[in-house]
Amino acid sequence: MANFFSFSRVNSFENCRLQYKYKYIDKVKSEVETIEAFLGNQVHEALKEFYDLVKNRVIKPKEWLISKYEELWKKNYHEGIKIVRNEYSPEDYYEKGKQCLLDYYEEFKNFDQTKVVKTEEPIYFRLQHEEREYPFFGILDRLDWNDKEKIFEIHDYKTSSTLMTQEEAEKDLQLPLYQLALQSKWPEAKKAKLVWHYLLFNKHVQAYKTPEQLEYIQEEMIEKIKQIESCQDFPPHKSALCDWCDYQDICPLWKHPKKMVALDVNEYKNDPGVKLVKEYSRLEVEKNRLNKMIQDIEKEQEKISQAALDFAQRENSWVIDGPEHQLVVTRKEELCAPTRREAKDKWEGLRQLLLKENRYVDVSTVNHRMLNRMLKRWPQEMIEKVKKHLVRRKIQKVELKNKS
Ligand code: SF4
Structure with a gap:
């Protein structure tokens, strides 16, 4: 399995390269399990056991599904489970999972829409590109045969708290790649229905892929894998997902603050x-x-x-005397480059003149300081032309000088 790619592996790389490095290159073990992941695992397992019976046309009542979920929750719950959102208790999460199973049961009640083929099926496949093969691994939550439409249905259960839009479903790579993997076993899988069940929302999103789209998706995934394989730099990427990361204790962005808390x-x-x-x-x-x-x-x-x-x-009195210093007052009038705001026409006229005379590059813009400097260097004829576009500005300044 070491060299197999998976969707969680690719996602980890895309979310944070450092997290990817810890997990898949350095293989740092983590004991942390977040409550969200735990909830998802118990819901998946309860549905697997339920559908293993449906496969044999044994439809258990919803109470059975809930008691299976409860049994799994109690059996597997452990002290190391991390609750990031501490405004919620483990019981709140338990109830959330229970409610989504009840809603799901109501939605598909008779469970006779399709025939169950596989549940929680590990699938290994190889993405082909030129001379190379990229081994890939995934777990297919449920594969059904839709006898009415004569197509396979690939079902994926999600317990995430964000709902995928139809547009996002069209761009998703995971289920289309499972479809590609299935085609080697069942040619009928060339056409399949892809279904994402967003259990917390009691909503499902579905999509179909053409062979051309599947080909394109395969190439897209290979590009991602190539990027991962050639990556030399694994910086941390701080995001909202850090709170759910297993590696905060060793991550340079979190290590010290986490240590200080204790x-x-x-x-x-x-x-x-x-x-x-x-x-x-x-x-x-x-x-x-x-x-x-x-x-x-x-x-x-x-x-x-x-x-x-x-x-x-x-x-x-332009020199004002004091004990150790004097204030020297200067009043004069100077020719200045106009600002665009004070004299738009003059400003534009000056700009055009400088452009025409190939002098614009000397001052880079109609800039008073640079223009003054250049006026000392340009030929008199040029200076006279420029002067017509300048404005008179009164300068008043007060400077502190040492008494000489
Ligand atoms: S805590 Fe955040 S930045 Fe650090 S490794 Fe994990 S995801 Fe990356």
Whole structure:
């Protein structure tokens, strides 16, 4: 089985490469079983036992199905089961499973729509591509023969809390590949009905595939396998699925926080990682405090600059004396590149001129700073042309200078 691909293997790679590496390359054993997976296993097993009887035309009442589920739940439940959503109890999950079996029973009540061929059937098949074969493994939940339509039906039970849309069903690879696998045994499987039972929603979605679509799906899966085989880099991928991952205890994104939860207060305080975070966050708070202070100081200086400009105007004094420094006020008019917002026509005129004269590339855009620099280098004739498109802007500034 070691080199067999499976849908859960491919899904694991697509969800998180690091999880894939732990599970399928490093083969790290995991004791964790989530309650969702446990619920799904008990529902699958109860339906398998029920349909094994249906196969022999023994239709047990719904009470039988529920007591089988209860028996399996009690027999298999263990302390290591992980409940991620702790607002729910194990009993809530038990009831959820029970309700979906009751709904399912009501939906198919007579169980005479089709003939059961196989239940929980392991299937091994090989995807062919050029000279290579890719071994694949899967478990088919139920295979039925629909005698009315003379086709096989491939049934898959889902206990996930998200419902597949018809569009998603059309893109699903799992059941079409099971169909391909079946064709080697039964040529009638060239046409088959694919049925996904979303048990928690009491809803099923179905689809049919043409031989061309099956061929395309096979190629798509081979592409995915090739990508997995050539992968050299297995980074972690944080997502909502991390809460259900078996490897949080060793994953670099979760390892330290998980370890900290188990420490007592003193151990926690003395942990070197915790100390680093505390020191870093202390400095971050300090940095933010100082930044805020600088902003406040700049606002104050702005007010004083304005007062110095008023003073300079009123007193006609452009150098204002102080104990160690002087404030030097400058007032002048400069020719500037217009902004698009202040003079759209001039801005566009300047841009066109620069383009026409092949000077646009020198300034990259109509940029005041770059234009000023270039105006010192361009020939006088060019400068005169540019000046016609510039605007006059009053410049006022206040600078603090040392007393000389
Ligand atoms: S915890 Fe999340 S990021 Fe880490 S290995 Fe698991 S899925 Fe990947």
